[in-house]
Structures are given as C-alpha cells and as structure tokens.
Amino acid sequence: MLKTLYPLLLPIEGVVEETKDIKTFRLPRPESFLYRPGQFAEVFVPGAGEAPFSISSSPTDMEYLEFSVKRLGAVTSALHRLGPGDFIGIRGPYGNGFPLEHFSGSHLLFVGGGIGLAPLRSLIRYVLHPSHRSSFGEVFILYGARTPRDLVFRRDLDALQERRDLTLCVTVDEGDASWEGQVGLVPRVLQDIFTFPPSGWKSIVCGPPIMIKFTIKALVEMGFVPGDIITTLEMKMKCGLGKCGRCNIGPYYVCKDGPVFSYEELLRMPEEY
Amino acid sequence: MLSFDRGMVVSWEAFVRWLGHVRPFVTPLVRERLRVIPRDVLTPVTFKTLLFPPREHLYHYSFRERRWELCLEESSPEPAFLLLAPCEARALLDVLDRVFLEEPPTDAYYRRRRERLTFAVVGCTFFETTCFCTRVGGHPLLHRAEDLFLLPLSSGIYLEGFERKVIEGRPLALQDREETERIAASLESQAPSPFPSSLPEKLYGEFESREWESIAWPCLNCGACTFFCPTCFCFDLAVDGKLRGTMVRTWDSCMFPKFTLHASSHNPRGRKEQRVRQRVLHKFSYFPLRMGAFGCVGCGRCLKVCPVGWSIQEAVERMMCCAQDSLPASSPY
C-alpha cells in the first residue's frame, strides 16, 4: 500500500563507459516493468538519493533496462562509482512517453544532441525493431555532440550506419585530427542536409535546452508545423507523480503530463523551462 | 441562507469540559475565534503538519552483509481530532485531498494519516484584516452538511452534527436565533467580493508582465508563507544517512532558489520575481485551470507570518489591474 514512492532494488549487470562523464548502466528488466519509449524512471542510489533518468533501452529489449547517465551532481557521482553487482533502486516508469500512435505511418526525423540521444535511442530501437519497422516510413537521424569524444552510444551508431533503411548523419561542433565526418552545429547541419519536403514527416528533437530552441526554430523555417515537432523537456523532478511541484509549468507537471510535448503544446505554455 | 435548525446550544462550561476530554488539535486561526481553548493543544504551524508532516520517513535502507536492504516505515499514526476554520477545511478537502487522494496515484502516506483524522469546522463570526475567503469562493460559515460545525455565540456555543450522548445541549432560543442572523448579516455586509471567474485565464495572460518585478521586490524568498500555507503541498525527497539511513519526505518551497535548480546548474526559476510569480500563478491560475478550484483559500496566514508584510491578495489585485490595462483598445471594457 505504501509502495508509491518505494523503489525496487536491482543489481547492475553491466556498465558501458560512453564518454569520460557518461556511463550506461544495464539492469535486469522486471517482468512487470512495462514502459513506452520516452518515459523515465527515478533511480535510487542508496545513501546518495534519487534522480530521474530517461530509459535509454527500448521496450522491445525484453531482458534488460538501460539508463545513460551524465556525472553532474551528488546522485550521479555516486552512481558512477558503482559497478556490476552493486544494487540500485528504480521506481517508475513515469511520464507520458512518445506519442507512438501519432507517429504511425509517418516518416521520422530524429534530431539529438549530446546525452539527449538517450530517450531518442529508446524510440529509434523501438521503431527499427522488426515487428514495428513496417509501421513507419523513412527514418532520418541527425546526431550531434560537442566533440568526437563526446559521442555516445557508439556501438549503436556503428550498427545504424550499416543499415540501409535509414539515413544517419553524425556531426560535431568541433572536430579533431581523426574526425572525418560532419562538423557544424546541429540546427545548421539540419538545414543543409535535410532536403525532403516536410509533409509526411514528424520530427523528434532532444538535447540541451539551447539546441532544442534553435533546432525548433530551424524546423519551423523548414516548414514543419508545430504539431509535428515533438520534444522532451528537462525539469528538476523528485516524485515523478505530479505532486512534488518543482516541475510545474503552467497547469502542467512535466513529470506526469510530459516530459514529451509537441511544439504546439509548448507554445501554449509559459516559457519557464 | 444558512439554517441553524439542526443544531443545539451548549453552555461554555460544558464545552470547555468536553474540550478537556477530547483534547483536539487546534489551529492558531481557530484559537483566535475560540479563546477558551487552552494553549497546549495548538498546532502552531498549520493542521497540515498532522497529514503531511515536514519530516515523513518513507523507508529505511541499510547495508548489511554486503547487500542493501530496504524496509518500509510501517508506523501507524495516532488518530487525531482537529478544529478547523472554514477556510482550512476547504484547504483540506478541496486542495490537499484532491492532490494527494483524488489525483492518481493516491499518496499512501497521506492516506494513512487522513484516514485517522476527523475534524469539526468552527465558523467565524468576524473577518480579520487578513481574511479574504469570500474572494476565493469561501465563506466564514461554510461547511458541508455532514460536517461537525461549531459557532461561538454569547450564550454558549452552537453545535451541529454532534450526538446528544456526546455532549448535552439545548435547542436554540429566540435570542440565539437572532444572534445567528445578526452574525450572518454582518458578515454579509463586510464580505469582500469574489474574484472574477475569468481570473485564472487573465493572470495566465500576464505571465510576461513587467509588473512582477516590482511586486516581488520586498519579498525575501524565505519559506514562511509556503510553510504556513494550509494548501501548499510541494515536497522534497532527501536521504538521511549513508550506509544506514532513511528516505525522508520534507516540505519544500517554490520560494527557494534550489527548488528548481538542475544538476547542470540551469535554473528555470532562478530569479526572485520568477519564483514569486510561480507562487501567485500556481494558486490563482495554474491550479484552477487544472483542478477547477483556486489553490488559495484566503485564510491570510501567509500575510500574518511574512517578515515584510507581503500580501498575495494585493499581488493578484495589481496583476488584475495590469490585465485590464493591457486589453486591446477595441475591447468592450
């Protein structure tokens, strides 16, 4: 009865060091843990506290759950010190997740920046899964990071590169000696390389606030209607239940009514995120 | 019009005896109205401390034999009987109950305390300078038909909904009836008029207003108003202890800069006027738009405890003026 705020302890099965301050943690997926791409969970690190992380694995990954975490504050620093065999708690899933019904039958444009690829990865894996791939049209993925060393999910990116049913473009703000790919800020690169007429496309944008802001601007210029631009908001959250109050924007609680919103919805909300 | 047919009048002596027997929790607002209540049964902050305490243990964790163990805090709270002013009863029923019980998911910690709480409503015979319940849909005599209701009169105390075996009373005499009518009439003549029903939308439109800055200027951004507010429900979850400890739920306040501070150091409400705006709009715009009722019950406690005498009512009025001014010229107003 008192389980609403009570976490479930799970052992860490594996840790992948994505960059020097981002790690992906793999946990066994409990059977009862049903979620949609774009949802998040509260992760409890015993002795350190709780923090919300989007689930970077896909619901089609039946065996495991993954969280990709950047080391920033008290909880994430404690989490980064943990390894396989250590226990952490999770509760969730929380939030609305991506509007899959709305995407069905459309072409999908994914634009991700930095660690913002985590929730997109969940959706990309879902969309590309053999049992779902036919429900969606073309897939175009643009991913940007600050430098080549900040690129996350390299294994996924390599695998995506191999596939013929999608277009993948990776860009960095600042290249280095070994970098042969695109160099440039995400919004600009997007305008350069995405040459399709926007009708029939839905775009999904996720990344740091400043990138989201300029990418949305670019998408609008390219002719996307606000309802077809989908993004996720980042707010500080504690409870995940729409009660603790800190993620409140206008009449919405981001942890419950979000974190996925369309640009159309954002336009109706006070700009306070 | 309120009717006083269902109740009885009890002598002050009998009432005080009864008080000594039940020892109810009493809020400071009620004690202002019922001075016979002894000081030692005061809940000095708000009644909210009984339902949603500032220190609630959610669960305990410990590292034992090389693994973590979790254990729920299963204590059962003691039953409590409360005397509430009508505005506070509204805060309980229309705000806290709705947030923690009706909006899914139900908060089990709140529920187990709520189930053991009973209350009676003590009607107000006057408005304090800080009162504005009638502006937000309340009334000094408001109570539901099923509530226990008390009203101090000169010859004794009027009780409604109490069983006669609990406390002995007499039917209302003519003079009591006249007094209740006098009270109702005098309250009617002093009652501040309600805010317009369009207030939530109007304020929503004033989000960008420059006025917030000057409204917020004196505010110190302490949490006195939010902690003494009977409707404020924001909370924090914070662990206490490393290898053995407790997850504690505690009150938090939208007035505190750290409330919305991201780990990345980005803060959507980093400035004082943004936080003050959040407090005003949440109570008078966001909450009503979401839940259909004001998030403020007009008890005026925030003003009483504010170190700089900042009035939320005044802030709303000032923003209403702005909203009027900013209407387009073609507007029929």
Next chain:
Amino acid sequence: MNGEWEPKIVAFLCYWCSYAGADLAGVSRIQYPPNIRVIRVPCSGSVNPLYILKALREGADGVLVSGCHPGDCHYLSGNYFARRKFFLLHELLRFLGLEGRVHFSWVSASEGGRFAQVVQEVTEAVRRLGPQKAFSEEIDTYVRDGNSSSIG
C-alpha cells in the same frame, strides 16, 4: 554491540603536531582509550566549526580538535586564528548549555605521553556526560506545541 556504552569521539588532529604526537604515542606503546576516531587535517586552523557540528550530528559523543602549541604552527599563525574561532564555538555551546562535548588541545609532535593523557581526559569527560543526544535525536514540537509564543 551489547556491551557497555563506549563514547565515540571524533578527533581532528593537525598533521604537523598532534597527529605526529598521536603517532609517537603509538610508537612508544603508550596506552590510551580506543574511543577516538582520528581525522587528519592540515592545520587546526583549517577545521571549520561546521565539521565539528557535523561530527556531532552524525552521532559523535564528543569532538576533540588538537593542533600545535601557540607559536609553533607550521603555517605560522593558523592555530592563533583557530583559537579565536574555537573560543567563539566554545562560548556558544556553553551558552546553549552544551558544555563538555567539544574539546580543544595543543599537543606537539614530541608529546606522545601528553597526547595519551589528553585522550584519556577527554574520553572520561565525555563518558561522564553519557551518550550525546542533542544532535542525534529527532525531536520536534511543531505538531503539538505547548509553549508556542506564535500568533501567526
């Protein structure tokens, strides 16, 4: 665990004098009570009064801060500044009626015997006071308060 209560004392020892003094006591096999938990600090002047409060808050029954004798500070004057700071803390705790939990001493690197004696004295002083409760018990009176002077 089931034995008699033993005081837990957190000792902040300056690296240059008192820590070396403790070392000497050990090397010289001088016996002193095992009740202290040592935290080595660069200088007694680097001990923030908050550390002392935090030690008590985390359940220490007593705190000892020890540094170089006046005039002997490795950093010339750190202990003089420390002395002023700790005098204030000492007086503040005394004002609250919490005397006897927080102790200060000067112990040099050559005073192994003196270190043992200080620990002995401090342990006994804290033992006489019994378990420290002020900073470790969850007490609140905001739910039902008999002495409220608030009108609110």
Next chain:
Amino acid sequence: MYETEIRHLSGELLESGDVEGIVGYAPGPLPLSAQPFLFRTSSELQNLIFNSFCGMNLARYLVALPKSAGRVAIVAKGCDARAITVLLKERQVEREKLFIIGVPCLGMLDRKRLSARFGELREGDIEFRGEKLIVRGEPVALLEFLDWTCARCRYPRPPLFDVLVGEGTREPLTGGTDGLLRLWELSAEKRWEFFSLELSRCIRCYACRNACPMCYCRECFVELQRPLFAHPAPSLKDNLVFHLGRAMHLGGRCVECGACERACPLGIPVALLTCALSEVVREHFAFEAGVSLEAEPPLLVYREDDPDAFIR
C-alpha cells in the same frame, strides 16, 4: 518620526538625478506594519514612512540589488548603518553607489504584544516619553513592548551616514534590561532546556537567514548536499546545526539588529545566539561589528594573549 524630513531629502535626491531610487519603508498592509519599498519617483514618496515598526534591516536589500543598478539612497537607522558598514568592509556594496540617510532610532515595538494588550492601534496612538510609552494616553513601561535587541542597543544613532535626519535620540536603556545576560545567570541545564525547546520548534523556513543583512552567501551551508551538514527536514538535531552554524558564521559580523528574530514566524528567539557571540567578541576581542570602517574583523586577526584557558 522625521518622515517629512526624509521625504523632502529623498525628493531632492531623486529629482536631482543623484540617485535612482530610495530604499525605504512604505506602510504595510496590516496596521502597525511597514514594508520595505524601492521609491523610484518623487510622487511615490508620500508613502514613505519611518516609525517604530520598521524592523526589517534595509541593508538586506542592498546586496540583492542587481549589479547594473545605479546609485541608491537608503534610509538607515543605527543597525542598518552598522550592517552597511560591515557590507562595505566585506566589499559587498560600493560606497560611491550609496547615499545613506541616517535616522536616529527610538527602538522597534512589538506589534503583537501591543495589539494583545490594547486591541487595534494606529501609529499615532503611540508616543515615546523617556523610558515610558504613552499608548492612547496611558503610560506603560517602554521595556514591556520594546524588542529586547532594541532595549540593549548601543547605537540608536547611526555610526555611518551622509546626512543625519533629526537630532533627538534616546540614550541606551540601562540596568537589568538585558534578557541575554539574564539567560547566562541560569544553570546550564536550564539554558539547554530553554534552547532545545525553542530550536525544536523551528520549521526551517529560513526567514531568519533571509532577513539577515549579513547572510548574503549565494549558497548557504545548510542547503549543500555535498557535504550534507544538516538534513532539510526539521528536527532538533538538524535545526541545531543550522542555527549554530549560522551563529558561528555571524561571529564578529552580527550587528545585533534583531531582524532575524522579528522575521521568525514562530517567534523563536534566534537573535540570542548571534547576539551572545557579539557579546563574547565585544568582551574578549574588543570589537563591535559595523561601528568602524577601519577596525579589523576579529576573526581575521589574533593576539598572542587571546583567551586560552578553554584549551587543554
């Protein structure tokens, strides 16, 4: 009290363009209350007041002004001026951007105690006469209604000002009036009984800290997560860390204005802690915060013969 003079002077300052605004007091929404206000135009100045209910320390608002703000004038009673002096010393405000209107102070009165005794009052009902207060013609002992921090105040006349408004000020009250010293006369057990009860009532709204002109840290130790000095949930143990830590941080800096205690919504006598330390600093380090721009802060200096008896 001096309102006409302050308004006149402020009007001149604003109209000459010498200052951008006046930090002063306006009437609060409750009877016998004042609200800090930034007066920007001379038409607003008719609302400027100064009386014995202006207990907020206005220096608090100087540190909150944006860096881009121009020169402001501030209405300063003794303790505000002392706070400004400390802020100047600690380089939190710039002297050139400040015009100090010094106001001699008669002390602040307790609204709640007054209205409990006399019912609803207006400011004009109250008159100071030496060590008496005349309320609606009835003489009562001033000490009964004066804040205890004001009763022991040594600087009702501001030690720092550009212009001093008015001349009259009362002499500091003397003899048996100091609640702080009376507390020291109790036994240690009694004192702990008193403080443990008082501090267990604290709900950690931080009104005291936020009202304090000296508490300008951008991040207060009590809100740190790493290290966690005090858990945010109120209970005696964490309240003690907060209040003792705050008092220590104000050691040698507290100007004894009592704004913290007036701000406390629960009426906890928090100023006792910081004032007790100020007393210690005065007695043993011969220093008073905010009375001189030259004197070195007591914790930044030392003497070889400082008190030593408490050390083993």
